[in-house]
Amino acid sequence: MLDWQHHLPFFRILSQSCGMNMYDVVIIGGGPAGLGAAVTLSRARRDVLVIDAGEPRNGRASRANSYLGREGIAPRELLTIGRGEVEQYGGDVRDGTVVSVKRLGPTALRVGLADGSTVDARRVLLATGVVDELPDIPGLRERWGRDVLHCAYCHAWEVRDKVVGVIASGAASLHQAQLWRQWTDRVVFFVHESLELKTSDRAELAARGIAVLEGQVSGIEVTGDALGGIRVGDTTIAVQVALVFPVSNARTELLGQLGLLPEEKHMDDQVIGATLTDVDMFGATGVPGVWAAGNVRGHRAQIIDAAAQGVQTGAMINIDLVNEEVAAAVAAHPFTPEREREVAKHVLVKR
Incomplete structure (x- = not known):
């Protein structure tokens, strides 16, 4: 058998x-x-x-x-x-x-x-x-995936036309800023402590209307249950979305x-x-x-x-x-x- x-x-x-x-x-x-x-x-x-x-x-x-x-x-x-x-x-x-x-x-x-x-x-x-792994900035982790973001194709449509702050962690953040500019014309590039911008970098950012802010980011501010701003020293810049490059x-x-x-x-x-x-x-x-x-x-x-x-x-x-x-x-x-x-x-x- x-x-x-x-x-x-x-x-x-x-x-x-x-x-x-x-x-x-x-x-x-x-x-x-x-x-x-x-x-x-x-x-x-x-x-x-x-x-x-x-x-x-x-x-x-x-x-x-x-x-x-x-x-x-x-x-x-x-x-x-x-x-x-x-x-x-x-x-x-x-x-x-x-x-x-x-x-x-x-x-x-x-x-x-x-x-x-x-x-x-x-x-x-x-x-x-x-x-x-996110930058070591107080408050970022708690807002991660909500209004602290990174992937444009995952999230940008939902926050289109809002004020976006890119917290730089290296040269890759320059590409990130230019990419997100596709969804909003209100982008702020926070140099933080990650890189020294070349003249060509500044020219590309300015040409696309992306503001540059020098200084170390010390934290974020939350109003109610929404991101309200990014702190640099004693100054808070109003933004609705923070971008990081994890x-x-x-x-x-x-x-x-x-x-x-x-x-x-x-x-x-x-x-x-x-x-x-x-x-x-x-x-x-x-x-x-x-x-x-x-x-x-x-x-x-x-x-x-x-x-x-x-x-x-x-x-x-x-x-x-x-x-x-x-x-x-x-x-x-x-x-x-x-x-x-x-x-x-x-x-x-x-x-």
Whole structure:
């Protein structure tokens, strides 16, 4: 009689026979990239677990923009919808913080959580995102994602024609000021302590009607529940929006355990972040069994970019697993003409 077990995931059967519960894929991070991958893999009938710490990069924002079909949706609502989509195809989603990833075999890995529990997986997908480090100015963090912003394509339409103050942190802020000038003609460039403006820089700012203010920014002022101004020394300049250029760094705790090190990214000699570079175009890292998707691979990806990257990486992980299963099935069932006939007998139906 034909043994049909070889059509099921080989390592899943092995783990169950040993009393363990090994997922095909454990995804660390339940943002757009992680959930995009989870939907794809769950639809591919994979055993998938998403573990999410509940700290989305855009958690403070009221809207998620430029996401086709979901324009203006609240970020956390988008993630709730995504979780439901994963679960409708049989995927699991679990709240928790991953603190360790250890190798069990050539590609099998054990994922440890802060509560002391562990789960095993044939593949691990890192969708852990980045952390935005803001300038050390009192009050900025509390307004981050509301009226302290950075991404024009994420937020500029909603604050169009308002007075915008760019708090410079390097030459990259010059590009930021000129970009936001597209949405408002009332832009103030606060030089702060970050750079010395060249004559050509001043000429470009003046040509576009961008005011320049020298001096170190000491804080911001809030009136009611809205940004009212930016302080320079004893003077407060009225603005409605403050722009910063954060340093966006991949979370390094798990990456270091796996031997994956983020690489600094620069813009005009200014460090703007650090993300993984040891990743191919499909998300495979240089560590066997470990994949990556989303902002951990590049902090400039918007929400829809991260979700699309997750979908693509999820598909490639499935292909990788299929290839592994083919090899395992061939090893378990060497070819013979008799087996070929037996397979045909059970599969082909004549009418």
